[in-house]
Amino acid sequence: MTIEVEEIRASENIPAGAGPRRNIRPMTPGDVPAVGRLFNRIFRGHDRAPGDDLGRYIETVFFGSPQYHPDLGSVVHENAAGGIDSAILSVPMAFMVNGHPITARLLCAFMAESKAGAVGAARLARSMRAARQDMCFSDNASPVSADHWAAGGGLVLPIQSLEWQRSFLPLTAAAILASRHLPVVGSPILLGILGLVDRALRRLRPSMRPKAEGACRIEPAGVEEFLECAMPMLERFAIRPAWSKSEFDWLVHIASMNRSLGALECRKVVLADGRTIGAFLFFRKPTGIATVLNLVTEEGRERDVAAAMFARLDAEGYALAVGMAQPFLMNAISRQRWLSFRHRGYFCLVTRHAELRQAAERNDIYIGGLASETWSRLLTDF
Known part of the structure; x- marks a missing residue:
């Protein structure tokens, strides 16, 4: 999950007159209320503290992995006043590369206040450049974010995207998908009728x-x-x-x-x-x-x-x-x-290891599902 931050230009270009030095640091459990509020503002369009469910979920996912270490977890950017104006939520995951273990980072959410968080977002993006990462990936990047991954030396995996x-049952399936935006289309009565039509079509079209x-x-x-x-x-x-x-x-x-x-x-x-x-x-x-x-x-x-x-x-x-x-x-x-x-959504990957990059380029990679963000409630709930 990523956010299109137009203010993040090439990640080396920090705006002039940015003011006092800001701080990038690992996220701590004490940051969860602020990060949850930032999540609500950026992805849900309302400025309020996270509910208990969202707060617990963020803490469970981003601090609970057996692979967790502060140096491999989520990072936040503090502004001059000490507030969090941007953050990258990430989960460390263990991978094997040509028989050797590494710890990769799955980036799950890139959040930044619009103009106020532009400096922090640029610095966070720079910290994720290929030269600094064993392996860092995201499976749901936006077009703008994918461009930044590429500018930072990363790859876009087109098939995994x-x-x-x-x-x-094609008619029923279309209604179920449409109900995500128009709940009335997913009513049991309508789905029941479409199901009857689908089953009649299956008798006429055995290829279904x-x-x-x-x-x-x-x-x-x-x-x-x-x-x-x-x-x-x-x-x-x-x-x-x-x-x-x-x-x-x-x-x-x-x-x-x-x-x-x-x-x-x-x-x-x-x-x-x-x-x-x-x-x-x-x-x-x-x-x-x-x-x-x-x-x-x-x-x-x-x-x-x-x-x-x-x-x-x-x-x-x-x-x-x-x-x-x-x-x-x-x-x-x-x-x-x-x-x-x-x-x-774009599946993006960065790495400082040539052999890992070459293997990904030739599609000698298994990734996704549990080894990606498909399971996350941040994509479907809250």
């Missing part, structure tokens, strides 16, 4: 129904089984989340707090001989949207796993499935009928 949408490929089946699994499946399947990527059990459990915990997306569940894809060839972790919202966080497969089994996933989600009654695009899955995903892509 897309969201795929597979409609199973996804079909599994290969001799495999879907089995329910606990989220801890996803971790067991994912780690060996992700070893083929030069850049991948490290996901220790403690960090994975914490990520699952905070993702599960996002009840507006539904309950967090896992399914695994199994061959007839019992061997697991893939798994997917998703938010389950019955008769609505299935939000796929992470999909992993054995190398070479992408088509089988993706087709099985779509067939199962259709059978479970979802109107629509959505998820972040991944380069290694594009061939398998794109074979689906009734599938579209939309730009979800």
Whole structure:
């Protein structure tokens, strides 16, 4: 989540006459009320203190990670009067790069008062330049913010900047998506009528129904089984989340707090001989949207796993499935009928390591879902 701050020019250009030296420092739990109020002003358009729920959520997410350290967490900028006029909220995450561990920073919100926070915003942006970061990324940057990432030596990952949408009940799915802005469109009566029309259309257009490929089946699994499946399947990527059990459990915990997306569940894809060839972790919202966080497969089994996933989600009654695009899955995903892509926000990455940059440029990277901001309530609530 980012804010378009027009006043942030090239990050080296601090306005003349900026006054006394301001201070960039790590955010502390005592800053939560001020940062929450800044969040409300910038992203919600009202100037009031954060409610208890928002305050607790900010503290849980940005101070609770097993990877947390003040030097790798969120940062704030104090003005001459000691007030916070800009901030970057970030979560440290463990990654492996060519077999070596690093701690990356997921940037979740860049907030700045308009003119009053321009100096602080520019200084915060400068502190995130590639030359200073092992790995720093954001999965939902605005066009202006993406330009600043690029100016600071960063990359924009075009495929990960897309969201795929597979409609199973197209009219119902369109109404559910429209109801985010027009709640009346999502009324149960209207959705019921559209559902009847969709099912009639499915009889006329068999291509609306996804079909599994290969001799495999879907089995329910606990989220801890996803971790067991994912780690060996992700070893083929030069850049991948490290996901220790403690960090994975914490990520699952905070993702599960996002009840507006539904309950967090896992399914695994199994061959007839019992061997697991893939798994997917998703938010389950019955008769609505299935939000796929992470999909992993054995190398070479992408088509089988993706087709099985779509067939199962259709059978479970979802109107629509959505998820972040991944380069290694594009061939398998794109074979689906009734599938579209939309730009979800720029996925940006900066690093001072040449080997990491080169791996990202050749798409030798697995990132997103739990290893991004998709789960955050700051995107959907408050």
